[in-house]
Amino acid sequence: MVATMYDLIIVGAGPAGLTAGIYAARYGLETLVLEQSAVPGQISVANVIENYPGFISTSGKELMSRFREHALANGIAIKKADVKKVEDVAGKKIVLTHDEELYALAVIVATGANPKLLGVPGERKLLGKGVSYCATCDAAFFADQEVLVIGGGESAVTDALILSGIASKVYVAHRRDSLRACKVLQQRAFMKDNIEFIWDSVVEEIIGEEAVEKVIMKNVKTGEMTEKNVEGVFIYVGINPNTGIVELEKNDNGFIITNEKMETSVKGIYAAGDCRVSPLWQVVTAVADGAVAAISVQEYVTDLKLMR
Amino acid sequence: MVATMYDLIIVGAGPAGLTAGIYAARYGLETLVLEQSAVPGQISVANVIENYPGFISTSGKELMSRFREHALANGIAIKKADVKKVEDVAGKKIVLTHDEELYALAVIVATGANPKLLGVPGERKLLGKGVSYCATCDAAFFADQEVLVIGGGESAVTDALILSGIASKVYVAHRRDSLRACKVLQQRAFMKDNIEFIWDSVVEEIIGEEAVEKVIMKNVKTGEMTEKNVEGVFIYVGINPNTGIVELEKNDNGFIITNEKMETSVKGIYAAGDCRVSPLWQVVTAVADGAVAAISVQEYVTDLKLMR
Numbered sequence: 001m002v003a004t005m006y007d008l009i010i011v012g013a014g015p016a017g018l019t020a021g022i023y024a025a026r027y028g029l030e031t032l033v034l035e036q037s038a039v040p041g042q043i044s045v046a047n048v049i050e051n052y053p054g055f056i057s058t059s060g061k062e063l064m065s066r067f068r069e070h071a072l073a074n075g076i077a078i079k080k081a082d083v084k085k086v087e088d089v090a091g092k093k094i095v096l097t098h099d100e101e102l103y104a105l106a107v108i109v110a111t112g113a114n115p116k117l118l119g120v121p122g123e124r125k126l127l128g129k130g131v132s133y134c135a136t137c138d139a140a141f142f143a144d145q146e147v148l149v150i151g152g153g154e155s156a157v158t159d160a161l162i163l164s165g166i167a168s169k170v171y172v173a174h175r176r177d178s179l180r181a182c183k184v185l186q187q188r189a190f191m192k193d194n195i196e197f198i199w200d201s202v203v204e205e206i207i208g209e210e211a212v213e214k215v216i217m218k219n220v221k222t223g224e225m226t227e228k229n230v231e232g233v234f235i236y237v238g239i240n241p242n243t244g245i246v247e248l249e250k251n252d253n254g255f256i257i258t259n260e261k262m263e264t265s266v267k268g269i270y271a272a273g274d275c276r277v278s279p280l281w282q283v284v285t286a287v288a289d290g291a292v293a294a295i296s297v298q299e300y301v302t303d304l305k306l307m308r
Numbered sequence: 309m310v311a312t313m314y315d316l317i318i319v320g321a322g323p324a325g326l327t328a329g330i331y332a333a334r335y336g337l338e339t340l341v342l343e344q345s346a347v348p349g350q351i352s353v354a355n356v357i358e359n360y361p362g363f364i365s366t367s368g369k370e371l372m373s374r375f376r377e378h379a380l381a382n383g384i385a386i387k388k389a390d391v392k393k394v395e396d397v398a399g400k401k402i403v404l405t406h407d408e409e410l411y412a413l414a415v416i417v418a419t420g421a422n423p424k425l426l427g428v429p430g431e432r433k434l435l436g437k438g439v440s441y442c443a444t445c446d447a448a449f450f451a452d453q454e455v456l457v458i459g460g461g462e463s464a465v466t467d468a469l470i471l472s473g474i475a476s477k478v479y480v481a482h483r484r485d486s487l488r489a490c491k492v493l494q495q496r497a498f499m500k501d502n503i504e505f506i507w508d509s510v511v512e513e514i515i516g517e518e519a520v521e522k523v524i525m526k527n528v529k530t531g532e533m534t535e536k537n538v539e540g541v542f543i544y545v546g547i548n549p550n551t552g553i554v555e556l557e558k559n560d561n562g563f564i565i566t567n568e569k570m571e572t573s574v575k576g577i578y579a580a581g582d583c584r585v586s587p588l589w590q591v592v593t594a595v596a597d598g599a600v601a602a603i604s605v606q607e608y609v610t611d612l613k614l615m616r
Contacts, residue, residue, distance in 0.1 A: 026448040028473035054374045056381045066362045073364045183336025288596030306499045
């Protein structure tokens with residue numbers, strides 16, 4: 001039996017991966033998209049998306065279901081697989097999954113990124129027992145309870161707003177005295193009666209036995225320590241790219257370095273979307289990355305086939 | 309009367325301009341989008357678009373009407389105006405239209421580009437009915453059909469190669485007896501079994517009722533006229549970026565040079581979409597450019613206001 005040699009394997013089925021798939025299929029490349037099941041993508045847990053042009057207001061789940069349908073309509077194969085490793089062996093690419101080896105002429109890494117841990121005592125122990133990184137997933141468990149959001153960026157404020165519709169009170173602890181989130185989001189948050197900002201403050205510990213009971217906070221300007229009784233802690237302190245499966249040139253945070261053609265440090269391996277260094281991580285930038293990666297693969301694979 | 313000083317004026321209401329508008333509005337910037345009425349954008353004349361994720365099949369007109377609605381829903385102003393000039397005067401930006409002067413702290417140039425017409429009978433009539441200027445956009449519509457590519461430059465040969473993976477036969481008609489495209493591209497094209505060059509030949513007419521049926525060609529050396537039955541005609545005789553209104557660093561073809569933040573050679577003036585040098589010109593890349601330009605403007609304008 002001869003193993004299938006795909007033209008292209010795309011690792012990841014988020015906005016970048018599925019768009020790369022749509023373009024690759026339309027270039028006539030034999031393409032397989034691998035959909036990781038272990039970790040849900042950031043997009044699929046996004047409750048409300050209002051900045052993907054064409055959809056005034058949608059959800060990540062709805063948008064991804066549309067993208068998936070679009071990709072399937074173009075005839076690409078999508079397969080569930082947990083990818084362990086992507087390797088280049090004498091120019092051929094080997095994609096090792098949990099149960100098989102797959103082969104391709106080119107690979108696009110579109111594995112996305114996942115939230116960073118805060119790294120304080122109690123965080124891991126109370127994960128799923130009051131500690132969360134996703135209001136969409138968990139807000140419903142905190143109806144009429146008090147919660148604390150940690151962070152001051154888009155995600156923190158977006159999710160504070162989601163929580164404010166469900167929880168009785170939402171504290172937002174931020175290490176600085178102003179937010180990074182866009183003005184529209186800030187204004188909305190400031191106008192919410194049940195959102196209260198706690199400036200210049202970091203959480204030092206999350207305390208509870210079977211569930212979160214309280215947090216210990218420190219004011220970074222005065223050094224004063226305080227306790228706050230809350231039942232939920234939502235953490236937004238950054239994201240980790242899912243790039244451990246492949247050895248490529250990366251920045252200090254692990255994001256893959258590419259040029260404007262989405263080429264990485266290894267010929268025939270491309271990166272697209274949240275897993276690469278980019279001035280902005282959004283659905284719109286991910287879809288652009290995916291398309292550009294696909295045309296780069298088209299050129300690369302055409303060359304490879306002619307050299308045979 | 310004091311003239312309005314906008315935070316941002318966006319010149320152009322295509323995918324890049326409208327997306328920049330959506331993002332700018334959500335960042336709380338006072339934004340005006342100027343919609344040129346003189347020249348319809350490339351997108352608005354695209355009959356069928358199947359590669360903007362989320363819309364399996366739509367038209368340029370339909371998609372742009374959705375984008376417009378989305379921009380308006382975010383509260384941005386859109387105004388019809390033929391822009392004559394964009395100038396930087398002591399850091400302030402002046403946008404001169406056919407009937408007024410407008411002022412802004414920042415400008416995004418999103419004026420697009422238009423393919424040069426071949427200028428033969430049948431070309432306009434059969435646009436979108438077999439006549440195309442972009443294989444990435446339209447090649448998939450010609451699976452197992454015969455097509456003719458017109459031109460001998462990079463775009464012609466690149467797109468002939470894309471077409472060769474999808475169409476059954478690709479003729480390339482060029483007015484000279486050698487190609488302008490780089491050697492690598494030439495070699496690839498010469499090695500493809502289903503690409504055939506027709507040298508020293510120009511197309512005099514494109515014939516068809518509801519769709520392209522054939523072309524009439526003339527050999528410029530012998531004067532001999534021939535007919536060729538094809539179902540698609542892809543024309544690459546140049547692209548004109550609409551960048552005459554502004555003095556910025558541009559490449560030899562007039563496309564604006566930017567960095568990855570969409571910054572141009574003039575501080576506070578940004579470029580996005582088809583009018584800038586880019587590895588790919590598509591709706592997906594235009595929306596990404598627009599979003600990135602908006603975040604760059606947001607940072608620039610915030611800084612400007614803090615310095616007051």
